[in-house]
Amino acid sequence: MKIKVIIACCLALLLYNKAVATTLKIAYDTDPVSLDPHEQLSESTLQFSHLVFDPLLRWNKNGQFEARLATKWERLDSHTMRFFLRKNVVFSTGNTFSSKDVAYTIERLKKSPDFRAMFDTIDKVTMVDEYTIDVHTTYTNPLLLNIMTYVFPIDKAFYQGKDQIIKYGETFASRNVSGTGPYILDNRELGSWMELTRNPNYWDKNSKGNADKIILTPIRTDSTRLAALLSGDVDFIFPVSPIDIERAKKVSGIQLVTLPSTRILLLHMNQNRRKEFQDVRVRKAINLAINQALIVDKILKGYATPAGQLSSDRFLGHINGLEPEYDVEKALELMKEAGYEKGFRISMMAPNNRYMSDEKVAQAISAMLSRIGITVELKTLPKAQYFKEYDNRSADMMMLGWQSDTMDSNNLFEFIIACPDTNTGMGAYNASEYCRPEIDADIRQANREMNPERRLRLLQQIEWKIYNDSAVVPLYWQSLTWAAKDGVNIKDIVNDQNYPHIGDLFIEE
Template sequence: MNRSGWTVIILVGMGWLAALSGASEEQILKLGAERDPVSLDPHAQLSAETLQYAHMVFDPLVRRTADMTFEPRLAERWERISDRAMRFYLKRGVTFHSGNPFTVEDVKWTVHRLMKSPDYNRLFKDLEDVKIIDDQTVDLVTQKPCALILNMAALIFPMDRRFYRGMDENGRYKDAVVTAGPSFAATHASGTGKYHVTMRDPGLKTVFQKFPGYWDDKSLGNIDRIILIPIKNDAARVSALRSGNVDMITPVPPQDYGRIEADENLRLIAITGSRIITLQLNQKRRPEFRNPQVRLAMNWAVNKADIVEKIMKGAATAAGQQGPKGFSGYTPRLTPRFDPAKAKALMKSAGYENGFECTMIAPNNRYVNDAKVAEAVAVMLSRINITVDLKTLPRIHYWDRFDAQTADIQMIGWHPEMEDSANYTENLLMCPDTETGYGRYNSGNYCNAKVDELILASRMETGNARRRVLLQKVEQILYDEAAFIPLHWEKVSWAGKRHLGIEPVVNLQNVAYFGDLMIH
């Protein structure tokens, strides 16, 4: 579970000289982000900040497009050779920042290192072997039929195995994966990405400089230097953009969408992300929640569109299912429910016309406006005579309470690490099983053997069309049975100076391809 300004320096007085000489001014951009990466090691932590950093300093084998399909990067093409293996043909002539050549051996070494990472190893647990075919070709082989080999490849950012070989001056192995504390990889990096790190002061500033030997000569990106400045406070981040101290920020607080959109010098890009905010209804604690009519009534009683408009200020998209458009399981007809009259009729039919009392917990600093959303839901449920005793907690205290299932209704948001529909259900709605880990965050204790069967089948179905059918069946069952209350998908957002071509380089996985960013 997954529990980012730019100033263009224009030397006006020298413009005529540059034109005469044919030289171009260095394009420097300052980026105001909520956080910076905790480490220069791309395997130290699975987080949005680390993935963003990896796309700047390293390159994946493949990467996601705006419509969530895959496009070539270090792998120029690929083909499935069996239901357990996919073959990748690597680009030739690629060089690491150290000057070492990129080879198939670097891919194999990197995957083996990923499998040692506490944050990444579970995502590669189905992988059996990295088989080198020749000096340009490598196979990823899984233990059993696997649908997600390309998803794995999107998380493989080959590292320079020669650079990380041996021991450092402190007697530590350079290739060690250290999630917290000092390590060579935490402060040194050699990737194949467009930028290399030239200066880093954690929490204050990181400078990325264009690598002169970068391989992608087809990219239209024209940024030479990126200065990343972490600005945790929302108001300060927006102020930095509006005052011109930075040229781009992420994320954009919902309350400032209107101000930025009204500024003719700025532009806002906000798109539906894949993190869904949900409420789980604990069927073990409350017998009422075992009745599908009650769960349906609660779904019909909650006005998701109203929450998005009035509380989220448009910074979310109302949800009726788990995955957003672009995901394999997405089904257009599964729209958000809201009908107070129908909700009351269902409560009456279920024998609960007079309602009942229940408890609810939600974090107050984990998701955007989480406490306000929970308060609104409690009011909406009161209109069908469900009295909610709501408690909101800081996230540092929330998750222990969540895991202990201390309340009847509990809020949880989920972003699937591999951007795949099945991951939602595997973690949030499969029958809880401590052996397999399925349903680990299913505090509602919903359990449907057919849903489990379909999800397990989807993991091994390598035909995209057939797999889509399986996952859409899952979403239909969950919708029909009101297995949970889907609220909304949080939007991922960026804002910047109008001359920045932001939109073509972002997508719903909340990563910007800064190497392709253009200053117009």
């Protein structure tokens, strides 16, 4: 009799566990173009990395570093930092995580076209023992810990010999995954869906996360994405369009979370493609013709902050009082002075599913530039197609959004302002082809300056030079808005970098 009772209890427990198994359905605006965490430095790539890989350390909601695969760290000297690694961690292949995987990952990041500029400062990594590494830099670096948030160790035994990095290419790493993260990728159809299951061997036993299965569906159209949430087809969406926010607020059973972010939206003016853009008066006229405040008010419904510089007020390089200017009359005078009173025609490309209301913003900018005689031939593309064109510099003017994941101005400067250099990775996203060697010298110095006051002056000096040169057109820092069903506690796991820690998401039954 006792045996029957025990068996009945076990069966009941199994049935209960099955009953409470939780599936989380998420709709994003886009999915990663590749499974390779080092192929493209993009938001969707890093979001994916937080699901299936684990960083050495990450930012918490208070802006402090949180230990993950590195349990602690200490500086040994001005050029060396030691990291102590977590033990008893395994990759999804079953291979054991150790220092060899971290050293291998950092060496691979140094070869990545997109990540190279950040990791160029690292001279070498030495393995002290199986769970301790020393990271040696070529010079003093005040941002070494910030950079380490980009290190999501990959499985050396799984990838080695098949680890070629080709942007938008068909490689082993772009199709196969072995990580230590909270989820394991089960199935994927690019552009349609992605299915992940909870990693049964995940090391973080203290996590409150209880989503056993995740189905990620890219839904490009804002209204369709919201409709999927309201109909119950999905549980969690990002982003929520500004025009849909008020509508969503009125629906019972739906919660919204909005955070300001440091992501800057900007326009590049390609000086190699157009001689007109080589004239600072033309670049200044374009800046003056674009009404950032109107875009934020009318299109983004106030869910952004107009920008007159690249550095947000959270960054060391921010200059108080440097606000966007809007003056069409002055812009027309500058166009006349430059010899372009009759204007000219340009091509422009922008994504239509990457940033908040990006297509509408691009259309508004086209109309604004027409007031100073610049006729814009606008083409918008889905993210996956757009960034191929962006890498090829396929239009005279191109839109870009940039989140400095090091939470520092110099990350912006070295990727989107520095002279393009394929050897170092500097200027990898500089679609303006703008180049001032003296700014590059300041960027390099800021990357090694340990004195906060001197570093502040250096970064602000760079910001002033960019402003005076009208090197790019800063548009706005966009806010981030997520929506979910009640009971899906997204407030605890979203952040201003938009890398939700879904592994820690608790869903109420």
